[in-house]
Amino acid sequence: MTPFSKYLNILFLYISVKKVYCFRKGDTAKHSLSAKRRQRLSRNKRKREERRQLKRGLYTTIAELKEDKECLTQNIKFQSQYKEKYFKMWQQSEKEKEKLKNSRATLQGHSIKHSGDSSPEILQIQPTMLEDVSVKYNTLLGKGRFGTVSLKNFRKSPVAVKCFDSSSSVKMIEREAMYLRQCCHLNLPLLYGMNTSVQPYFIVTQFYGISSLEAITLNNVIKETTSIRIKGVEHWMHVIHQLSDCLLYLHNKSILHNDIKSDNIVVVQTTSNGIFFSPILIDFGKAHLISEGRKRNFSEATKAQYYKEHVHIAPEIVEGTQPPSVKSNVYSVGVVVARIYNYCKSKSLKEIAKKCLRAFSDRCTSAQLLELTKCQ
Ligand SMILES: Nc1ncnc2c1ncn2[C@@H]1O[C@H](COP(=O)(O)OP(=O)(O)O)[C@@H](O)[C@H]1O
Ligand SMILES: [Mg+2]
Numbered sequence: 001m002t003p004f005s006k007y008l009n010i011l012f013l014y015i016s017v018k019k020v021y022c023f024r025k026g027d028t029a030k031h032s033l034s035a036k037r038r039q040r041l042s043r044n045k046r047k048r049e050e051r052r053q054l055k056r057g058l059y060t061t062i063a064e065l066k067e068d069k070e071c072l073t074q075n076i077k078f079q080s081q082y083k084e085k086y087f088k089m090w091q092q093s094e095k096e097k098e099k100l101k102n103s104r105a106t107l108q109g110h111s112i113k114h115s116g117d118s119s120p121e122i123l124q125i126q127p128t129m130l131e132d133v134s135v136k137y138n139t140l141l142g143k144g145r146f147g148t149v150s151l152k153n154f155r156k157s158p159v160a161v162k163c164f165d166s167s168s169s170v171k172m173i174e175r176e177a178m179y180l181r182q183c184c185h186l187n188l189p190l191l192y193g194m195n196t197s198v199q200p201y202f203i204v205t206q207f208y209g210i211s212s213l214e215a216i217t218l219n220n221v222i223k224e225t226t227s228i229r230i231k232g233v234e235h236w237m238h239v240i241h242q243l244s245d246c247l248l249y250l251h252n253k254s255i256l257h258n259d260i261k262s263d264n265i266v267v268v269q270t271t272s273n274g275i276f277f278s279p280i281l282i283d284f285g286k287a288h289l290i291s292e293g294r295k296r297n298f299s300e301a302t303k304a305q306y307y308k309e310h311v312h313i314a315p316e317i318v319e320g321t322q323p324p325s326v327k328s329n330v331y332s333v334g335v336v337v338a339r340i341y342n343y344c345k346s347k348s349l350k351e352i353a354k355k356c357l358r359a360f361s362d363r364c365t366s367a368q369l370l371e372l373t374k375c376q
Contacts, residue, residue, distance in 0.1 A: 089276055096270055097186060122177050123193030125204050130154055130161060133213060141207075141215045146285065147200070151213055154192055158207035160215070163200045170196045172285075177203050179255055179284045187246035189282050208266045208280045218279060218336065219262035222343045228267065230277050233346040239267075240337055240352065241373040243279050247333060248366040251326045256293065258286040258324050260332035261312040262339060293323030311335055316360045327363045330356050 131153040133139060142149040147164045164173055173196055180191040180203070189205040209215045210228055218239075220226040230236060243265065250257055264283040270276045297320050298306065306318045314331035316322035334356025341349040352372050355364045364372065 089270075092270055092276070093186070093278075100186065100190065122174075122181050122191065124197060125154065125193040125195050125202075127195060127198065127202075130159070130204070133158065138214070144283075151207060151215075152204075154204055158209075158213055159192055159204050160189075160207045161202050161204050163202045166199065168201065170201065173201050173203060176284045176287070179287045180205065182253060182255070183250065185246045185249045187242045187278060187280055188249070189280055205282070208268045208282075210267065210269050216267045217263055218265040218267060218340075221267060222262060222339055230267075230344075233344055233349065235277060236340050236344050236346070236349065237373060239277055239279050240333075240340070240349075241370070243281065243333060243336070244366065244370040244373050246279075246281055247329060248370050251290070251329070251366045254290045255287055256290055256324050256326070256329055257281065257284065257332075258288065258329065259283055259312075260329060260336065262336055265336070288324070290326065293325060295320050295323050314360070322360055326366055327360055330363055330366055330369055333369065 133151050133153050139151045140148060141151055141160055146168050147162065149160050149162045152159055152161045173194065177191060177194045180189060184190075189208065192204040192206065194203045195201055207213070207215070214226075216226050216228055221228055221230055230239065243260075247257070247260070260281065265279045265281055267277050267279060270278045296317060298318060303318050306313055307315075312332040312335040314322075314328035317324055317328050322328065334353050337349055337356060338353040341353055352369070355372060356369060357363075
């Protein structure tokens with residue numbers, strides 16, 4: 001082989017190697033181009049998917065926000081309705097308060113001499129000062145252990161005259177009237193006067209009734225022996241709240257009622273549209289001062305009778321372990337609330353009844369009871 005042909009061979013080999021190399025190089029380039037394209041496509045696809053999901057998420061958020069907005073508007077509407085309703089009720093109760101003040105001023109202002117201290121004198125009302133009411137009304141309002149209560153007119157106003165039989169002493173009647181006289185509360189009866197000079201003795205209070213001259217007790221409402229229906233837990237809660245309010249008022253004056261039961265609570269309507277009821281706690285026949293409370297010592301037979309017939313009396317009094325107290329009065333309210341709960345099932349009523357009916361040491365006070373019944 002000549003050097004020239006050797007040279008040609010080498011050149012040829014070089015060209016072939018270079019060709020293969022170039023071919024391979026082109027192939028890889030082509031390869032990486034399509035890979036990049038694929039990568040780009042999948043990246044775009046992923047991005048499109050992300051955008052779609054974001055859009056979908058945004059739509060859901062917008063829908064949720066719209067729902068929230070509707071809920072809030074609805075809430076605002078309800079709240080403004082409630083605000084209006086309760087504002088009207090408040091206005092009405094303010095008017096009633098004013099009316100009560102005026103009627104006390106007209107009926108007693110000029111007749112009662114105040115001795116200057118906390119024991120004002122009570123007007124003596126002669127039987128001739130009482131007039132019969134029209135016969136179309138049932139004038140017998142109630143019959144109790146000590147006599148009868150009837151509807152009469154006194155200075156053109158309807159009054160309840162509680163007539164005592166001869167077994168009642170003047171002292172007893174004067175005490176009952178004295179407690180009423182010391183109180184001035186929307187949910188306690190307004191005392192007009194009494195008669196302890198000629199038999200039959202009596203106490204005259206303002207008459208509390210609904211529309212016609214009909215007296216309705218809470219017992220009548222619960223037992224449905226009247227056409228008046230108190231519907232809706234908020235109305236019952238209002239009744240209980242007012243009852244608690246007057247109980248705390250009495251306790252702050254160191255007075256114990258000692259006979260709180262649905263028979264001793266009359267109901268009045270306090271708004272013109274007839275949906276709002278207020279309780280009036282009557283019958284101060286068993287009332288005394290907190291300091292006068294004494295433990296009782298009942299026989300087993302009397303205890304059994306109390307548990308059966310006087311369920312509103314707290315067990316610690318029946319057992320003789322405690323004297324009548326603020327808490328024993330709260331227990332009696334608890335019995336009333338429990339009866340209301342049986343009539344109008346509501347969790348909040350049940351809770352209140354439970355707290356009032358607990359054992360003496362765990363039972364709530366009248367102040368706590370008032371708190372419980374607030375804004376329910
Ligand atoms: N001021 C009043 N307004 C309307 N009704 C009354 C009033 N006072 C008493 N009554 C009616 O008379 C009933 C007996 O009165 P109450 O004072 O409880 O007497 P008692 O000591 O005999 O239980 C009550 O249940 C109620 O129906
Ligand atoms: Mg009574």
